[in-house]
Amino acid sequence: MTRRAAVTRRLLPLGALLLLAAPLAGCGLHSGTVIPSDLGPGTLGKGLPLKGVTLTIASKNFTENVILAEMMGLVWTAAGATVVDRTNISGSIGARQAIVSGTADGMYEYTGTAWITYLGNTKPIADPQRQWQAVHDADLKNGLTWLPQSRLNDTYALGGNAANVAKYHLKTLSDVAALSKSNPSAVTLCVDNEFGVRDDGLTGMEKAYGMSIPKSNIRTMDAGIVYTTLSAGKSCLLGDVYSTDGRIPALKLQVLDDDKHFFPNYDAAPELYSKAVREHPAITGLLDPVSAKLDNTVAQQLNSKVDVDGQDPRAVARQWLIDKGFVVPKK
Incomplete structure (x- = not known):
């Protein structure tokens, strides 16, 4: 959905001109750096299946997408990988191209964005699972692999x-x-x-x-x-x-409820460089449980921590993963 590139949804902390538009706190602070390896396996990453592997994450330049990408990178790091952070890319097209070209190995994308903006369709598919399947099947020829979607529908x-x-x-x-x-x-x-x-x-x-x-x-x-x-x-x-x-x-x-289901579904799901999936199949099993825990309520809570409270997106993603038991801090 191109609006996600054109519109940034950001806030100052509550005490400073509550809820006026402002630069997203923390975004850009990490991009281009290696994510610190200060997390170990919790319920995910046992046996360090990605030990010795180098992977790169990407995201668009708005709060939610950065948080989701950081989750991806942190889980891979806890599983032993060295992860380069290429988040906060300006524009939906630019972020997608990073995955298509193999410059980055994964990001969270939205099914409606892919179906309409990238794949050129004009009519959304009302059923979320059918839309995901259609996107999944169409994007295989583009060298992309979509993992199962979350219940996070950012529409x-x-x-x-x-x-x-x-x-x-x-x-x-x-x-x-x-x-x-x-x-x-x-x-x-x-x-x-x-x-x-x-x-x-x-x-x-x-x-x-x-x-x-x-x-x-x-x-x-x-x-x-x-x-x-x-x-x-x-x-x-x-x-x-x-x-x-x-x-x-x-x-x-x-x-208000969109009772005629006019607005398309924009369900978040991992979009991965297919070559990376073939070479490191463990990455899929690491991300499926994370996506299964994501919904609109979770997204609102996490987005608020950044946009309202001024916290860093990676720190927010890290704490959520720890709270869910997916990863643990290294001692």
């Missing part, structure tokens, strides 16, 4: 101040469509620049749901400001949010 959504949403009894996007017809002036939207023009954003959503929102009721702004404005609850009833963004729980925003 668009509409959200708003909880009190405002309750005032109008909004639970679904169909409710918004009904309100836009019965009381057009009530439906005011704050949207970021890209969502406002994308077919899988505002334009397509209005068409799919039959919404009648006056253009004068739609305000375009920076993605970070959308969250701040929604939290204040004065200028906009609703706005576009990303379903795994840590600002949603931090600001107690209410997210």
Whole structure:
């Protein structure tokens, strides 16, 4: 999904201009370096199956994708590998090319991004597993191997101040469509620049749901400001949010159900350089249990630690892996 390259979802710590857009804390601090080998096997990596192997991780330049890549690298490190950190690549295309070319061996990618942006399809597949399978099969010819997806679906959504949403009894996007017809002036939207023009954003959503929102009721702004404005609850009833963004729980925003399943599935899954998988098949078994534990709630919590609390993405990934017992600190 190209918005993940074009829009960075980052925050200052809460005490400093809460939730305004700012550079992602920690990103870029590690890129190009070797991940320290200060972790050992927990439930993963026993027997050091990657001992003597050198691997490289990559990511796009936004919080969640960096955290997921760091998880990948840390698990490989605990299994004995030397891992080079090439995270924080600008642009979805650039990050993918790093894997296609073998410059990097793995990253977490999103099924919807691959299906629509890279593979050139225009219609998403509604069933998450079928979409993953289609991407998996199509990308084999590109020298890429997709491992099983997680339940982390980082897609668009509409959200708003909880009190405002309750005032109008909004639970679904169909409710918004009904309100836009019965009381057009009530439906005011704050949207970021890209969502406002994308077919899988505002334009397509209005068409799919039959919404009648006056253009004068739609305000375009920076993605970070959308969250701040929604939290204040004065200028906009609703706005576009990303379903795994840590600002949603931090600001107690209410997210509406996409009851017609308009927005595509963007399920995160490891995308690996196929040659690396053939040469080091152990890497797949190391990552499957990690992906199985990832969902939107976990992503929101981890993203918030970086975007709201100002923690380092690698440190956040490391602690989560330790807490899950996947790895342990070396003594």
